Amino acid sequence: MRFTLRQLEVFMAIARTGNVTRAAGVLSMSQSAASSALKELESQYGVLLFDRAGKRLKLNEYGRQLRPQVEALLGQAEALETTLAQRQTPGTLKVGATLTIGNYLAPELMASYLAGENNARVELTVANTRAIVDQVLHFELDLGLVEGELNHPDLEVSHWMDDDLVIIAPADYPNADQPLTDQQLRQLPWIIREPGSGTRQAFDRAMQGLLNELTIRLELQHTEAIKRAVRAGLGVGCLSEITVREELELGLLKRLQAPQRNWHRKFYFVLQRHKYPSPGVSTWLELCRQYPLQPR
Known part of the structure; x- marks a missing residue:
């Protein structure tokens, strides 16, 4: 084996x-040492792994083919080092979650995970489905928890749990107990999530056939902003039941019904198919499957 x-x-x-200097800083080594290591790797096998554009280095086609295998090998090496050192913690777990999951489900999962793993750390990234999937694909996250449906050859996507969207209206909305017809749905002013979010994807699917006729008053990136806008009387919204449960129970919002539309959706686990799963990932996935959690 000639490489190290x-x-x-x-x-x-x-x-x-994309830069030798920044890479050297990440690895706590000198720039010259990092540059030499790359040159040695390329010269040993007579290949170029990057396209050079000034100080910017970008993976070429061969480098992109090699990256998943290198990522997997380094992941296995880290797991082996942990075993040899007889550590009892899985180290830092990098989790990505969409806004609904990250703000309403992930905190409880993090608390349970950290309670059961001494000295463990979790780095949580909260963004929309499109952003989380991109970071998983590029090995920047260990796993993702998303709301949107997706299909990619480099991803392992599996069902986690079910969810339902609900239409929410201000507390003084009249006749909230009467089901809405499609014609009434067309006439309502809507406040919804932005394109690229899992909630928006589910909303668009539920409103199939009506989308071009809806009045979209606002598109907002944050669940709390949508709830506040609805409470202020700017329109009706559509969010996960998980996110509005408290406001509905307190009477701050009203739930509207449109039973002729399918508001059901699923949450998913997303893993990079070529990334070696650490023990921490396995523990986290098991906690997710046990949700709602019991005290540990």
Whole structure:
């Protein structure tokens, strides 16, 4: 075996940062040492892994083919090092979650995970489905928890749990107990999530056939902003039942019914198919499958 793990670490760091200097900083080594490691790796096999554009390095086609294998190998090496050192913690777990999951489900999952893993750390990234999937694809996250449906050859996507969207209206909305017809849905002013979010994807699917006729008053990136706008009387919204349960129970919002439309959707686990799953990932997934959680 002519390559070293350090050379592979340098390769991955440059692939992520696009710059030798930044990669060297990530690995706590000098720029010259990082540059030499890359040159040695390329010269040993007579290949070029990056396209050079000034100080910017971008993976070429061969480098892109190699990256998943390097990522998997380094993941296995890290797991082996943990075993040899007889550590009892899985280290830092990088989790990505969409806004609904990240703000309303992930905090409880994090608390349970940290309670059961001494000295463990969780880095939580909260963004819309499109952004989380992109970071999982590029090995920046260990796993993603998303609301949107997707299909990609480099991703493992599996069902986690079910969810339902609800139409919400101000507390003084009249006749909230009467089901809305499609004609009434067309006439309502809507406040909804932005394109690229899982909630918006589910809303668009539920409103299939009516979308071009709806009055979209506002598109907002945050659930709380939508709830506040609805409470202020600016229109009706459509959000996950998980996110509005408290406001509905307190009477701050009203739930409207449109039973002729399908408001059901699913939450998913997303893993990079070529990334070695750490013990922390397995523990986190098991906690998710046990949701709602019991005290640990």
